[in-house]
Amino acid sequence: MSAPLLVKIWLIVVAVAIALHLGSAPLLDADEGRNAEVGREMAETNDYVMPRYDGLPYLDKPVVYFAAEAAVMEVLGPTELAARLPAFLFTLATAGVLFWFARRIGVDPWVTAIVFLAMPLTIAFARTVIFDSALTFFVVVALVAFYCAVEEQRAFPWSVVAWASMGLAMITKGPVTFVLVLFVVLPYAWRRKALRVVFPLLGLVAFAVVIAPWVWGVTQVVPEFLEYVLVTETAARMATKALQRTGPPWYFVPYLIGGALPWSIVALFSWRAFKKRDPVMLFLLLWLVIPFVFFSISQSKRPQYILPLLPALALMIARIWHEARTRAAAIVVAAFGVILLVAPLVFHRTKMKPEIAAVADETALALGVAFVLGGLVAIFAKRRELVLVALTLPVIVIPAFADPLLRALGERRSTKSFVAELEPHLTPATEVIGVEAFAGSMAFYLERPITVVTADASELTSNYLIRHYERYTTNPASPLKPLPYFERSLVSTTPRVYVLRVGDSQRRALLASRGWRMVADGARFVAYAR
Secondary structure, X not given: OOOOHHHHHHHHHHHHHOOOOOOOOOOOOOHHHHHHHHHHHHHHHOOOOOOEEOOEEOOOOOOHHHHHHHHHHHHHOOOHHHHHHHHHHHHHHHHHHHHHHHHHOOOOHHHHHHHHHOOHHHXXXXXXXXXXXXXXXXXXXXXXXXXXXXXXXXXXXXXXHHHHHHHHHHHHHOOHHHHHOHHHHHHHHHHOOOHHHOOOHHHHHHHHHHHHHHHHHHHHHOXXXXXXXXXXXXXXXXXXOOOOOOOOOOOHHHHHHHHOOOHHHHHHHOHHHOOOOOHHHHHHHHHHHHHHHHHHHOOOOOHHHHHHHHHHHXXXXXXXXXXXXXXXHHHXXXXXXXXXXXXXXXXXXXXXXXXXXXXXXXXXXXXXXXXXXXXXXXXXXXXXXXXXXXXXXXXXXXHHHOHHHHHHHHHHHOOHHHHHHHHHHOOOOOEEEEEXXXXXXXXXXXXXXXXXXXXOOHHHOOHHHHHOHHHHHOOOOOOEEOOOHHHHHOOOOOOEEEEEEOXXXXXXXXXXXXXXXXXXXXXXXXXXXO
């Protein structure tokens, strides 16, 4: 399918723009710091089977993204860029699959790829050390392959590819894969009278071959692994409030609308262009609606859960692009730009942290100009390719213009500057002890284990370690220690540094009274040494 030269060039511009400053901002706790540290330890130990966090088994998520990070860190070293690069590459790979699929089903592939890449939620998770970009890639491959199997009425090779990709999705983020893939494919295959092609024996074998080696390897170290994954990390997460990630049934509505701007507005005002008897549109609607409903009634909710739905929306927009009503979206974009332009007038009345306030004005003004310009061009442009570029522009400049804000946010949400202040006081023999004080980014930037004195292991943000607190605090070789360990450790002559929470006044006073001096002072933590 031919496309104007401007659109072809713009796809390259979009891909480059969303990669700007990829490794600039510090790793933010809790997710980025924790996930990057697991990848760093995997690279350091060359154990690509068992994810470890501060030397302990980390079973809250499977292995694929950690392994991807570790592989990049083997080449680039343990840096922010190495931790984030896999998410970006998985996002580009997803756009590539969507391009191929769109061309196959007669949809504009250039528009599909651009729309997908130019969504705020896509960009956010293409630049974050988290698993959902990888999950989205494998889910898209599986859904596209199953669609081809159903339409061609043949299981080989398509359903085999789909099941293999589902296996990779399973060892990326777990059984949620079935919701994102089979819950969509089964009703579509039933409607198209092709259920038989969905479950070929060779496909099931491919699925087992992908996941079985890793599951077997982990269970050799942690025999209760499968019970933990199936009961705690899946059933309890979805059906109960045990993990405290609840939200109202409409929780995902603003995230879908805002996370897919301006294309969500285009879709809302172009619904008449969706042809009800179009099998492609039916498949895309199932892809979008079924997981959205499931996650909305689930007891576990996080914005990134709906990232695998955005490719369906991108394909839907591309399917109707030449008939789509874009003016309302352009007006929304321009209006949002105006809000950003006047926002600095009220910033001084808010309780912003000083480091955020220092860069908030310039960020808001730069983005405001981009949104107003993009909205106005989209309103008055006559050529569809100019409308596409104009609606895309405000979103793809966010990484460039928001970088100072993200780096400022890192002063509070990351320990990078704290560790830089602490490092001159460390030697290879120094033990770092965090007393109810630990962050993944701290371990990542220190590149060494931390002894964690804790009441419940909650500092490590691992449901598995919290549930097995007693096992690990009673093991002398474990870095987890019960609270009485702190005072016992004070009599030791081993070189050590204590890290405390800023608000832990009682322990800070105790250390000061015994001759310990503060050597590092951060937004959340302080460190004491002799």
